[in-house]
Structure formats: structure tokens, C-alpha cells
Amino acid sequence: MGARASEHxxxxxxxxxxxxxxxxxxxxxxxxxxxxxxGHDFCGTFECRFLPQLIQFCKDNPEYHILTSCGPGRLINxxxxxxxxxxxxxxxxxxxxxxxxxxxxxxxVSYEDGISSALAELDNVKNRRKVK
Numbered sequence: 740m741g742a743r744a745s746e747h748x749x750x751x752x753x754x755x756x757x758x759x760x761x762x763x764x765x766x767x768x769x770x771x772x773x774x775x776x777x778g779h780d781f782c783g784t785f786e787c788r789f790l791p792q793l794i795q796f797c798k799d800n801p802e803y804h805i806l807t808s809c810g811p812g813r814l815i816n817x818x819x820x821x822x823x824x825x826x827x828x829x830x831x832x833x834x835x836x837x838x839x840x841x842x843x844x845x846x847x848v849s850y851e852d853g854i855s856s857a858l859a860e861l862d863n864v865k866n867r868r869k870v871k
Contacts, residue, residue, distance in 0.1 A: 749837045758838040762806060762816050763830025774800075776827065784808065785825045793825055794818070804832045812841035 752758035765771060766783040776796060778789040785793060790805075797803050807815045808824035817834035818825075843849075 749835045750833070751842075752836065752838045753840055753843040755838060755840050758814065758836065761831050762828040762836060764806065764814075764826055764828045766826075771827070774803075774827075783826055785827075787821075787823050787825070790820070790825060793827065796827070803827055803829050812839055814838040 752761075758764070759766070764783070765774075768779070768781050768783070771779055771783055774796070776785075776792070778792065779785045793805050797805055804816075804827070805818040806826040806828050807817065807819040807822050808826065809815055809819065809822055814826065814837070815834070816828070816832070816836035
């Protein structure tokens with residue numbers, strides 16, 4: 740594992756649960772629709788073309804803020820223009836909060852468990868076994 744020194748200090752999270760709770764990440768589709776935000780996927784991720792809508796929403800509702808997806812598994816708790824995906828939160832607005840769940844030592848195990856469960860479910864459907 741390597742690290743890179745930077746002049747900016749960050750607080751790095753490697754588990755999504757802790758980070759999401761701290762920044763108040765809104766991932767529920769229906770909560771976002773109720774807030775009047777459209778154009779997101781089922782996980783609450785907005786493409787860059789919806790950034791003007793998000794900026795206006797956050798200006799009108801100062802308790803919310805924009806998070807930036809800066810690559811696979813990485814979220815930054817502030818707006819960084821020029822990226823592909825954004826999310827909305829209503830918790831801690833500290834821009835030094837960063838999530839990189841790919842650094843979690845248990846990430847690969849969790850990923851494999853999820854894939855195995857999905858494949859087992861598909862196998863049950865394919866073979867017409869009773870699905871719970």
C-alpha cells in the first residue's frame with residue numbers, strides 16, 4: 740500500500756457506512772425525488788450535465804451540499820467541477836472528508852460475497868427453484 744503526501748490535510752474513510760453517515764449522503768431515489776431533484780440513478784448519483792441543477796438546489800437549500808465522485812471508489816465532500824458524477828448530502832460539509840473504500844482490507848471479501856449471492860440467486864431463478 741502506498742501513500743502520497745500533500746499540502747492539504749484530509750480525513751480518509753475506508754468504509755462507506757461511516758462516511759455516508761457523517762456527510763449525510765442521500766442515496767434513496769424517492770427522497771431525492773421528493774426534494775425535487777431529477778436525473779439521478781437509483782443510487783443517487785448525478786451525471787455532470789445535471790451539475791447546474793444541483794448547484795441551484797444547494798443555493799436554494801443551504802443545508803444541502805454537493806459531493807464529487809473522483810474515480811472508482813472515491814468521493815470527496817465538496818464540489819470539484821470537471822468530474823463525471825456528483826451526489827448530494829445534508830450532513831457535515833467539511834471539504835477535508837474523503838472516502839476511498841477500495842483501501843478497505845475487507846472490500847474484496849465484501850465484493851466477492853455480493854457477486855456470489857447474485858449468481859446464486861440467478862441460478863435459483865434459472866432452475867426455477869423457489870426464491871425467497
